[in-house]
Amino acid sequence: MNSSSRPTALVTGATRGIGLQTALVLARSGFDVAVSGRTVAEGEGTVAPRVSGADTELLAVPGSLESTAEQVRAAGAACLAVPMDLTDRASVLAAAAQVHEAWGPLDLLVNNAFVHQPQQSFDDLTEDSLRRSWEGNFLHQLALTRAVLAPMAERGRGTIVNMASSSATYDPPAGPAAGGWGLGYSSSKAAFGRIAGAVNAEYRERGIRAFNVDPGFVVTESGRVRGGAENIGETGGFPSADPAASGTVIAWLATHAEADRFLGKVIWAPKLAGDLTGEQA
Numbered sequence: 020m021n022s023s024s025r026p027t028a029l030v031t032g033a034t035r036g037i038g039l040q041t042a043l044v045l046a047r048s049g050f051d052v053a054v055s056g057r058t059v060a061e062g063e064g065t066v067a068p069r070v071s072g073a074d075t076e077l078l079a080v081p082g083s084l085e086s087t088a089e090q091v092r093a094a095g096a097a098c099l100a101v102p103m104d105l106t107d108r109a110s111v112l113a114a115a116a117q118v119h120e121a122w123g124p125l126d127l128l129v130n131n132a133f134v135h136q137p138q139q140s141f142d143d144l145t146e147d148s149l150r151r152s153w154e155g156n157f158l159h160q161l162a163l164t165r166a167v168l169a170p171m172a173e174r175g176r177g178t179i180v181n182m183a184s185s186s187a188t189y190d191p192p193a194g195p196a197a198g199g200w201g202l203g204y205s206s207s208k209a210a211f212g213r214i215a216g217a218v219n220a221e222y223r224e225r226g227i228r229a230f231n232v233d234p235g236f237v238v239t240e241s242g243r244v245r246g247g248a249e250n251i252g253e254t255g256g257f258p259s260a261d262p263a264a265s266g267t268v269i270a271w272l273a274t275h276a277e278a279d280r281f282l283g284k285v286i287w288a289p290k291l292a293g294d295l296t297g298e299q300a
Contacts, residue, residue: 044266
C-alpha cells in the first residue's frame with residue numbers, strides 16, 4: 020500500500036504527449052502517479068503511420084516509461100511505471116492489479132491511452148481494423164475502468180477522467196489522407212465517450228465522479244513523427260492546443276467539489292485551463 024499521504028493517480032499512455040504532461044502536472048499538484056504505456060525504455064518506441072497505404076513500416080518515436088518516471092520523481096512525486104498494451108486485455112488487467120497491489124485503491128484514473136490503427140478510407144475500412152480500434156479504445160478501456168472503479172466504490176470516493184475526442188462528435192472535414200480521420204477511430208472514441216455517463220448514473224451516490232475531457236487539437240511527438248498534422252489543422256480549422264492544458268484541468272477536476280457542474284458535459288480543456296490559470300485559451 021502507498022505509505023504516502025498524497026492522493027494517487029494512474030495515467031495511461033503516459034510515455035509522451037498529453038499523458039506525459041498530465042502526469043507531470045499531477046505530480047506538481049500533490050499526486051503520486053502511476054504511469055502506463057507500451058514503451059519501457061528510451062529508444063524502443065514506435066508508432067504506426069497515420070494513414071493506411073503501401074508504407075506500413077513502424078516509425079521511431081521518443082518517450083518511454085523510464086523517462087516519464089524520472090521526470091515525475093524529479094517533480095517530487097512517487098512514481099510507479101507499469102507496462103501496459105491497450106490492445107491486450109490481459110495486459111490491461113495485469114496493470115490494474117499491479118497498481119492496486121502497490122498502492123491500493125486509486126484516487127484518480129486518467130484514461131488517456133488509445134489505440135492508433137492506420138486510418139482507412141470508408142471504402143478501404145476492414146473489419147479487422149475496426150475490431151482492433153473498438154477492442155482497444157472501448158472494450159479494454161471499459162475493462163480497466165471497471166477494475167479501478169470497484170476498489171474506488173468500496174472505499175467511497177474516486178475520480179475517473181476519460182480523454183474524449185472531437186472526432187467522436189464532429190464530421191471529418193475530409194478523408195483520412197486529406198486532413199480528416201477515419202470511421203474506425205472516431206466510432207470507437209464515440210463509444211468510449213459514453214462510459215463516463217454510465218459511471219455517473221450508477222456510482223455518483225457512491226462517491227465516484229467521471230468526466231469527459233477533450234484536449235483539443237494537440238500535435239504530440241507521435242503526431243509529428245506520423246506527419247500530416249498540419250493538414251488536419253488547416254483543413255478542419257482546429258487551432259493547436261497545449262498538451263499540458265489537460266493536466267491542469269484534470270488536477271482541478273479531481274480536487275474540487277465545484278467541478279460537479281461539468282458532470283455530463285464534454286469539457287474543452289484549452290478553455291477551462293485558460294479560465295483556471297487566467298490565461299487566454
